[in-house]
Amino acid sequence: MSDKKKDLNYYLGLDYDLIIRKITSEDGSFYQVTTRELSPAAFYGTGDAIEGAIRSFEETKKVLFKHHLERGIEIPEPEREEDSDYSGKFVVRTSPALHCRLVKIAKKNRQSLNSYVNAVLERTTTADDIMEATKQALCATFHLHTERYLRSIYTFEEGRHSPALGQKEVNAA
Incomplete structure (x- = not known):
């Protein structure tokens, strides 16, 4: 892809694996969507339903990708790891003292060192x-609480009193 320009459309077309979590709190529950490659502190979406959370994530992604591109900030691309790339075997080097302790604990637990x-x-x-x-x-x-707080301030500044601030909401004429 070296000759393809990596513009906003390029990054929006990348296929990130989504991580969908149901978050439950005393206020109720909602869904959160993130992805492994993009910082969940900024790149996330929330919604009452999975579809809404995905839409929210896509909107956030578009805004932040545009912001990153304008400022020359690197955008991580999706990483694919296939299970077939891993044999289940690897070598670990350790000190003789730790090796001895691990063997003793394994024997005490009637397990092999590998197990x-x-x-x-x-x-x-x-x-x-x-x-x-x-x-x-x-x-x-x-x-979620930050969004609710900001919405309550926005509502208050528009001339409607916000229930979140302990005041009755008045319909604007």
Whole structure:
């Protein structure tokens, strides 16, 4: 694609894998859409339904891609990883002391060293996934409350009193 100009239409045509999460809070639930390659702090969409969240994400993506292109900010392209690229085998170099401790713990747990190390890696990556999901949920909740707050200010500035600010809403004539 080196001879194709990477303009707004090029980036909008890229096929990013979407991550769709249902976020539930005491205020109700909504859907959040992000993608692995683009920062979820800026590139996200929300909606009461999945379709609305995807539309919101696409609108945000268009605005931010345009902003990035105008300022020369790099836009990450989709990354594809095929499971067939991974054999399930890799070499890890470690200190003899750690190797000894791992073997002892594996024996104590009546596991092979490979099984034990695999279980430790699985637990660690699962914990990382949980922390990332928690971070995403907190970001989404923050953005939702920020949007609600900004809407309430906008409503107030237009001359209608906002219930969010503890005042009755008055219909504008």
